[in-house]
Amino acid sequence: MTTYTATVTVRLKRGVLDPEAETTKRALERLGFELEALRSADRFEVDLEADSASAAADRADEMAERLLANPTIHDYDVEVDDSE
Amino acid sequence: MTTYTATVTVRLKRGVLDPEAETTKRALERLGFELEALRSADRFEVDLEADSASAAADRADEMAERLLANPTIHDYDVEVDDSE
Numbered sequence: 001m002t003t004y005t006a007t008v009t010v011r012l013k014r015g016v017l018d019p020e021a022e023t024t025k026r027a028l029e030r031l032g033f034e035l036e037a038l039r040s041a042d043r044f045e046v047d048l049e050a051d052s053a054s055a056a057a058d059r060a061d062e063m064a065e066r067l068l069a070n071p072t073i074h075d076y077d078v079e080v081d082d083s084e
Numbered sequence: 085m086t087t088y089t090a091t092v093t094v095r096l097k098r099g100v101l102d103p104e105a106e107t108t109k110r111a112l113e114r115l116g117f118e119l120e121a122l123r124s125a126d127r128f129e130v131d132l133e134a135d136s137a138s139a140a141a142d143r144a145d146e147m148a149e150r151l152l153a154n155p156t157i158h159d160y161d162v163e164v165d166d167s168e
Contacts, residue, residue, distance in 0.1 A: 003120060009127060024128065028147055035147075036087060036131040043093060043127045044108065047120040063112055063119075 001049040002082065006060030010069045010076045011041035044068055053080045085133040086166065090144030094153045094160045095125035128152055137164045 012018050018040060025038040046063065050056035060078045069076040096102050102124060109122040130147065134140035144162045153160040 011127075021128075024151070027151055028130075031150055033143065033147055034132065036133065038131070039129040041127040041129065043095075043125040044105075045123040045125065047122070048118065049120065059117065063117055066115055067108070067111055 001051060003047055003049055004053055004056035005081050006046045006048060006056050007079045007081070008044045008046065008060055008064045008068050008076055009041050009079075010044070010064065010074050011039065013073055013075050016073045042068075053082070056080045085135060087131055087133055088137055088140035089165050090130045090132060090140050091163045091165075092128045092130065092144055092148050092152050092160055093125050093163075094128070094148065094158050095123065097157055097159050100157045126152075137166070140164045 021038050021040040024040065025035060028035060028038070044063075046060055048056055048059060050059060057078050057080045060080065064076045064078065065071070105122050105124040108124065109119060112119060112122070130144055132140055132143060134143060141162050141164045144164065148160045148162065149155070
């Protein structure tokens with residue numbers, strides 16, 4: 001068993017309103033920054049033991065399906081690195 | 085001017101308590117998942133016009149310094165991609 005780090009990035013689907021990102025964008029503009037758009041996402045870094053990187057990715061995918069993401073409003077992706 | 089997407093990842097410094105991550109970890113364990121650790125981070129994807137990728141990275145870095153991250157408790161990193 002090796003320890004892998006799976007990174008799950010959860011973002012809102014296109015078309016879902018993101019008031020937090022809107023507020024952040026406006027705050028940056030008030031500070032004088034020019035930007036076209038800003039999107040926010042949540043990132044979870046999960047350390048887990050698994051037999052292979054693909055087993056770790058499958059497990060992280062199931063975590064996203066069952067808890068980390070809400071499929072009605074979120075898309076997610078999973079990346080896996082060896083952590084040691 | 086080209087449009088670049090700068091991704092700013094803001095995470096808590098080591099040693100800073102992260103009750104949200106603790107709660108998420110325990111919720112996953114209650115669902116039967118085994119995991120060693122879980123860290124959460126915020127990710128901001130900023131589309132901006134700049135003369136070069138390094139100019140875009142500098143601007144995103146300044147956004148992180150001034151608004152997106154709190155230097156007392158956060159570390160951040162910036163990555164830049166061409167968005168078109």
